[in-house]
Amino acid sequence: xxxxxxxxxxxxxxxxxxxxxxxxxxxxxxxxxxxxxxxxxxxxxxxxxxxxxxxxxxxxxxxxxxxxxxxxxxxxxxxxxxxxxxxxxxxxxxxxxxxxxxxxxxxxxxxxxxxxxxxxxxxxxxxxxxxxxxxxxxxxxxxxxxxxxxxxxxxxxxxxxxxxxxxxxxxxxxxxxxxxxxxxxxxxxxxxxxxxxxxxxxxxxxxxxxxxxxxxxxxxxxxxxxxxxxxxxxxxxxxxxxxxxxxxxxx
Numbered sequence: 001x002x003x004x005x006x007x008x009x010x011x012x013x014x015x016x017x018x019x020x021x022x023x024x025x026x027x028x029x030x031x032x033x034x035x036x037x038x039x040x041x042x043x044x045x046x047x048x049x050x051x052x053x054x055x056x057x058x059x060x061x062x063x064x065x066x067x068x069x070x071x072x073x074x075x076x077x078x079x080x081x082x083x084x085x086x087x088x089x090x091x092x093x094x095x096x097x098x099x100x101x102x103x104x105x106x107x108x109x110x111x112x113x114x115x116x117x118x119x120x121x122x123x124x125x126x127x128x129x130x131x132x133x134x135x136x137x138x139x140x141x142x143x144x145x146x147x148x149x150x151x152x153x154x155x156x157x158x159x160x161x162x163x164x165x166x167x168x169x170x171x172x173x174x175x176x177x178x179x180x181x182x183x184x185x186x187x188x189x190x191x192x193x194x195x196x197x198x199x200x201x202x203x204x205x206x207x208x209x210x211x212x213x214x215x216x217x218x219x220x221x222x223x224x225x226x227x228x229x230x231x232x233x234x235x236x237x238x239x240x241x242x243x244x245x246x247x248x249x250x251x
Contacts, residue, residue: 001025006115012086015111019084019093022116026058030117034110037064037074041102047073054093054106056082058119062095062104076104131180133237134212135165138178143168146210146232150176161195165212174206181213182236189213190223197229 005021007014015031022029031054037047052073053065059078066073076095084093091108138145139152149171157164166178177200179193189211197209209229216224216231224231 001118003118004115006113008113010111010114012089012091012111015091015108015114016084016086018114018116019091022056023082023084025116025118027116027118028058029056030054030113030115031056031108031111032113033108034112035064036107036109038105038107039074039102041097042100045074049109051112054108056093060095064104064106074104076102130236131165131182134180134182134234137237138166138180138212145234146176146178146212147171159196159199161199162192164196170208172206174208175200175204176208176210179209179211181211183214185211185213185216185220185231187217187220187223189216190220190227190229193229194227197227 001021005018007018010018019029021027032051033054034049034051035054036049037045037052039045047064051067055061055063055065057063057078060076060080060082061078062076062080062082063072064074076097079097081096081098082093083096084091086092089109091111093106093108095104097103135155139155143150143152146168147170150168152166152168154167155165157167164177165180168176168178170176177193177196179189179196181189193209193211197207201207209227210232211220211224211229212232212234214233214235221231
């Protein structure tokens with residue numbers, strides 16, 4: 001079996017053959033084509049004919065990209081079933097999700113390029129600068145990056161309506177809840193922290209809540225102040241990491 005196959009300007013039968021081979025061998029399939037996209041499930045949508053990139057992954061992920069923006073315009077998650085057929089001078093590809101029931105159809109009128117690649121990739125992403133790294137920095141290495149006298153007491157503490165990233169006490173003995181974000185904090189982060197505060201304030205006197213993130217949106221900061229909560233600017237730690245004698249740097 002060929003590990004890689006590509007065909008430019010294939011006819012419908014050639015497109016179908018490469019699709020069949022790619023799906024059968026659990027390959028990554030990439031199709032650049034003029035297509036129409038129809039979705040039906042929790043809502044309905046139709047995207048009329050245009051040139052797009054369709055990506056089918058071995059885990060059942062199904063993505064349709066336009067020539068702009070980073071997110072797919074339509075997509076289905078892993079675990080979906082992929083079917084296809086040739087009908088009325090069209091290649092029809094269908095992605096079926098069982099629960100909740102969703103169907104994504106792609107009708108290809110012209111295939112520009114189709115290819116499959118049987119990938120061998122067994123490594124897991126080792127992310128540096130994550131919220132976990134922030135939590136470890138605060139909890140184990142340097143609690144006073146939050147403020148002088150801060151002492152963490154619990155990490156990933158479960159409560160009735162969620163998991164608090166870090167619980168601690170300030171220099172005056174007040175309980176402090178930290179909500180960590182590796183990127184820019186938004187209104188969702190403020191609402192999340194407010195729920196934690198409301199859940200615990202009945203049994204704790206002077207309870208403080210702090211969002212810890214590299215930055216925060218203006219609207220989130222306004223809401224934060226309205227709730228009498230706080231913001232601490234902190235970037236995720238960035239380190240050099242050596243793997244198999246290769247040094248990975250931040251550029």
